[in-house]
Amino acid sequence: MLRILLVEDDDDIRAALGRALTAQGVTVAAVARGSDALGRLAEFAPDAVILDLGLPDLDGADVLAMIRSLGEVPVLVATARDDEHEIVRLLNAGADDYIVKPYSAAQVLARVRAVLRRIAPDAMQDSSVITIAELEIDPQGREVRLDGQLLTLTRKEFDLLHYLAQRPGQVVSKRDLLADVWNLPWGGGDRTVDVHVSWLRRKLGESAAKPRFLHSVRGVGVKLVDPT
Numbered sequence: 560m561l562r563i564l565l566v567e568d569d570d571d572i573r574a575a576l577g578r579a580l581t582a583q584g585v586t587v588a589a590v591a592r593g594s595d596a597l598g599r600l601a602e603f604a605p606d607a608v609i610l611d612l613g614l615p616d617l618d619g620a621d622v623l624a625m626i627r628s629l630g631e632v633p634v635l636v637a638t639a640r641d642d643e644h645e646i647v648r649l650l651n652a653g654a655d656d657y658i659v660k661p662y663s664a665a666q667v668l669a670r671v672r673a674v675l676r677r678i679a680p681d682a683m684q685d686s687s688v689i690t691i692a693e694l695e696i697d698p699q700g701r702e703v704r705l706d707g708q709l710l711t712l713t714r715k716e717f718d719l720l721h722y723l724a725q726r727p728g729q730v731v732s733k734r735d736l737l738a739d740v741w742n743l744p745w746g747g748g749d750r751t752v753d754v755h756v757s758w759l760r761r762k763l764g765e766s767a768a769k770p771r772f773l774h775s776v777r778g779v780g781v782k783l784v785d786p787t
């Protein structure tokens with residue numbers, strides 16, 4: 560049975576959504592304050608968290624950061640405002656998806672299931688270690704080794720590298736990367752992919768001018784190749 564932690568300070572929304580989700584067969588734990596979310600997260604061990612951004616005690620981004628510091632549970636941020644800047648900021652900060660209020664329980668559930676489908680199959684099906692030359696990517700431990708040395712990657716850097724490593728030699732467009740790794744729509748001028756590719760390059764000890772694993776294909780996208 561699906562377990563969802565609902566962090567929402569509005570009593571009416573919390574009660575209504577809790578009831579509606581329960582009616583759909585979901586086990587729901589609900590808290591009204593950001594500061595209560597972390598304790599519940601640990602003891603309830605939800606499959607996903609619905610996090611209201613407008614909480615009275617803590618900023619949504621801070622709650623998200625605290626949840627992220629504890630683990631990889633999917634987080635859907637809920638906002639009353641269709642504030643693209645804020646949503647993009649939170650997606651970049653590790654939120655898995657967002658919902659704009661008012662939303663129905665059916666919509667929340669559909670979004671949660673979509674996120675879990677996106678994340679869980681990865682964890683279950685593609686859990687084998689990928690080795691490309693001296694690069695080793697372990698999706699289960701979320702560890703990357705280069706020449707046997709453990710690299711410290713951020714969550715998105717790891718996701719990006721793993722995504723490319725599952726498609727060696729194949730050019731992946733920035734549009735696809737934004738959609739599949741960040742769950743973001745393509746805006747045209749977005750630098751998110753470029754910036755992360757550049758960070759990843761640095762950690763792999765290479766540069767755009769002297770690529771080894773990561774090759775940019777101008778105007779198309781990026782590919783990961785076996786340099787040997």
Ligand code: CA
Binds near residue numbers: 567568569611612613
């Ligand atoms: Ca609120």
